[in-house]
Every structure is written in structure tokens, then in C-alpha cells.
Amino acid sequence: MHEWALAEAILTSAKQVAEQEKLKEVTEVTIKVGELQQIEPPILRFALSQMKSDLFKNTKFHILKAKSTLKCRVCANPWQFSLKKLDKATAEAIHFVPEAAHSFIKCPKCGSPDFEIVSGRGVWLQDIKGAK
Numbered sequence: 001m002h003e004w005a006l007a008e009a010i011l012t013s014a015k016q017v018a019e020q021e022k023l024k025e026v027t028e029v030t031i032k033v034g035e036l037q038q039i040e041p042p043i044l045r046f047a048l049s050q051m052k053s054d055l056f057k058n059t060k061f062h063i064l065k066a067k068s069t070l071k072c073r074v075c076a077n078p079w080q081f082s083l084k085k086l087d088k089a090t091a092e093a094i095h096f097v098p099e100a101a102h103s104f105i106k107c108p109k110c111g112s113p114d115f116e117i118v119s120g121r122g123v124w125l126q127d128i129k130g131a132k
């Protein structure tokens with residue numbers, strides 16, 4: 001997903017939450033980004049800082065990475081996957097092409113490269129804090 005479109009979507013949903021909660025000012029927004037989502041946090045952060053309205057004037061944006069859960073299609077074994085366990089070149093290849101994950105990652109139980117991504121893509125708002 002494009003960081004700028006994403007920043008707009010985040011600010012729109014954060015604004016809706018702030019309106020529901022009757023917040024005058026939003027102080028903190030925590031965003032979770034799936035590890036296999038193609039997002040560059042620095043670009044997202046920059047986009048947020050450029051697009052934010054007065055409501056977010058003093059907002060701290062926290063961008064957290066969410067771990068991925070994969071599930072083997074052969075033996076149905078689910079496992080938690082972390083990019084940190086991979087060497088940097090591999091992690092980067094996966095980052096740019098999530099589909100490439102299939103050639104690098106294998107089921108720790110049976111060794112099959114045939115798995116599905118249960119979670120690890122997507123972006124969501126984890127938390128919003130503000131002042132009334």
C-alpha cells in the first residue's frame with residue numbers, strides 16, 4: 001500500500017475515533033503494521049506529519065511492527081514468523097515482494113514451503129490517546 005494513501009486513511013479513522021470519544025486534541029496514535037506489509041515507517045511518519053490537521057498538531061505517532069502468523073498447508077502447523085530471524089538480504093527481498101516469502105520460509109515442523117499468511121499483512125489503529 002502507498003504510504004501517503006495509508007497516512008490519509010489513518011488520519012481519517014483516527015479523527016473518527018477522536019470525534020466519538022469527544023477528544024479536543026489527540027496526543028498519541030499507535031499504529032500497527034504487519035511485518036509482511038510493504039510499508040516504510042519513515043515515509044509513513046513523514047506523510048503523517050505533512051498531512052495532519054490541527055487535531056493532530058501535538059500527536060506522537062507510534063508505528064509498531066506486528067509479527068506474522070503463518071500456517072502450513074501440508075501439516076496445518078501454525079507458527080509465528082519474525083523477519084528478525086532472517087538475514088538482512090532475505091528480509092529485504094521479502095519486504096519488497098511478500099510473495100517471495102514462499103521461496104525463503106519453510107514450515108519448521110515438516111519443511112514444506114507451502115503455507116498461507118494468516119496475519120502479518122495489513123495496517124490497523126491500535127490505540128488513540130487524547131485530551132477532552
Ligand SMILES: [Zn+2]
Nearest residue numbers: 072075107110
Ligand atoms: Zn508443515
